[in-house]
Amino acid sequence: MGKQIVIIGAGLAGLAAARLLRKEGHNPILLDKGRRIGGRCGTRRSGGHLFNHGAQFITAVSTEFSALCQQAAASGAIAEWDIGRRRASYAGQPAMRDLPSWMAEDLDVRQQVEIAHITKQAHNQLQLTTTQQDHFVADRLIITAPAPQTTRLLAEVAPALSSAAATARYAPCWTVMAGFDAPISGIPAFSADVSDIISWYAAESARPGSSQEARSLTIQASGTWSEAHLEEEADLIASLIFSDFRQITGLKISPELLQAHRWRYAKVTVPAISEHSRDEVIFTAGDWCPPETADTAGGTSYRPTGSRAEDAFLSGVSAARAVLTSL
Numbered sequence: 537m538g539k540q541i542v543i544i545g546a547g548l549a550g551l552a553a554a555r556l557l558r559k560e561g562h563n564p565i566l567l568d569k570g571r572r573i574g575g576r577c578g579t580r581r582s583g584g585h586l587f588n589h590g591a592q593f594i595t596a597v598s599t600e601f602s603a604l605c606q607q608a609a610a611s612g613a614i615a616e617w618d619i620g621r622r623r624a625s626y627a628g629q630p631a632m633r634d635l636p637s638w639m640a641e642d643l644d645v646r647q648q649v650e651i652a653h654i655t656k657q658a659h660n661q662l663q664l665t666t667t668q669q670d671h672f673v674a675d676r677l678i679i680t681a682p683a684p685q686t687t688r689l690l691a692e693v694a695p696a697l698s699s700a701a702a703t704a705r706y707a708p709c710w711t712v713m714a715g716f717d718a719p720i721s722g723i724p725a726f727s728a729d730v731s732d733i734i735s736w737y738a739a740e741s742a743r744p745g746s747s748q749e750a751r752s753l754t755i756q757a758s759g760t761w762s763e764a765h766l767e768e769e770a771d772l773i774a775s776l777i778f779s780d781f782r783q784i785t786g787l788k789i790s791p792e793l794l795q796a797h798r799w800r801y802a803k804v805t806v807p808a809i810s811e812h813s814r815d816e817v818i819f820t821a822g823d824w825c826p827p828e829t830a831d832t833a834g835g836t837s838y839r840p841t842g843s844r845a846e847d848a849f850l851s852g853v854s855a856a857r858a859v860l861t862s863l
């Protein structure tokens with residue numbers, strides 16, 4: 537019988553790992569605590585509006601991620617989005633979640649399954665216990681939960697990996713979703729580095745493939761401002777960020793819907809050192825532990841820093857390769 541490979545997390549890292557393992561003839565199970573696939577590459581629908589409240593766009597530099605983006609674009613899941621960057625930029629068509637959903641086709645993904653505890657058993661197997669007290673047995677485990685959660689989950693069962701995960705650092709991000717009852721006009725469709733508070737906003741209607749009227753805006757606060765206001769109430773944050781937005785843009789209309797989402801671990805600022813050679817059974821992946829380098833089509837090497845969706849993808853591929861070598 538083949539080895540049972542379990543992957544915690546169905547974000548870009550977990551999906552990248554699962555796709556490669558599947559291609560090599562394995563049937564990994566992906567377990568994710570979220571209601572929907574994609575992790576931080578996510579989309580939320582609320583009050584008739586669609587908001588891409590996590591990753592805003594993806595850029596591709598490495599050969600492998602560029603190839604994936606081209607395949608996803610050919611299938612219609614994503615499309616190039618010209619936002620004035622040097623690198624090829626893409627957005628989900630029209631939802632960022634369309635990329636992880638496309639990547640998950642043919643994979644065994646189980647949502648709303650949260651792993652609370654991992655123990656070692658006889659024959660070098662692992663037992664994963666969920667918050668609902670269900671159990672999964674794994675011969676190999678790839679864990680892609682954000683570093684602080686990985687640190688906790690591996691503290692007893694793989695202390696070296698747990699300590700390595702504890703070295704990663706993140707910036708948080710407060711994201712505001714504003715929905716209007718009439719189309720907004722007179723402001724640019726998207727803009728970066730808007731003010732001391734706001735680092736980015738986009739009208740969801742500006743995304744490729746969107747059929748929406750310009751009635752939904754996603755606004756993201758800078759890491760520094762988000763950090764300073766991390767523990768405030770979401771309603772207060774939503775009104776502070778939206779007031780700044782009105783002042784900067786001169787927008788006169790008020791939203792019919794205004795919500796804020798706190799991303800506690802949004803973007804990696806300091807990645808951990810990749811440690812998956814240290815344990816033959818448990819492997820880590822995620823934007824917080826990217827590989828040191830990756831090839832580019834131009835023949836130069838790309839050095840991931842962990843701050844981009846591409847880095848999460850590359851870490852998943854790298855962990856899957858390490859698993860394959862270990863079998």
Ligand SMILES: Cc1cc2nc3c(=O)[nH]c(=O)nc-3n(C[C@H](O)[C@H](O)[C@H](O)COP(=O)(O)OP(=O)(O)OC[C@H]3O[C@@H](n4cnc5c(N)ncnc54)[C@H](O)[C@@H]3O)c2cc1C
Pocket residue numbers: 544545546547548549550567568569570573574575576577589590591592593594595649650651652680681682685709711756799801802803821822823824842843844845846848
């Ligand atoms: C607000 C924001 C804006 C961003 N903007 C950009 C951008 O414009 N461009 C860009 O390239 N990148 C951007 N990023 C970063 C990008 O989204 C991430 O680097 C990438 O999506 C991370 O993928 P991942 O698979 O490593 O982690 P995640 O997407 O976080 O996936 C981890 C998964 O693990 C699951 N999980 C965690 N713990 C458990 C558990 N105990 N049991 C089961 N499941 C568990 C979670 O539910 C989650 O789905 C942004 C991120 C945020 C939050």
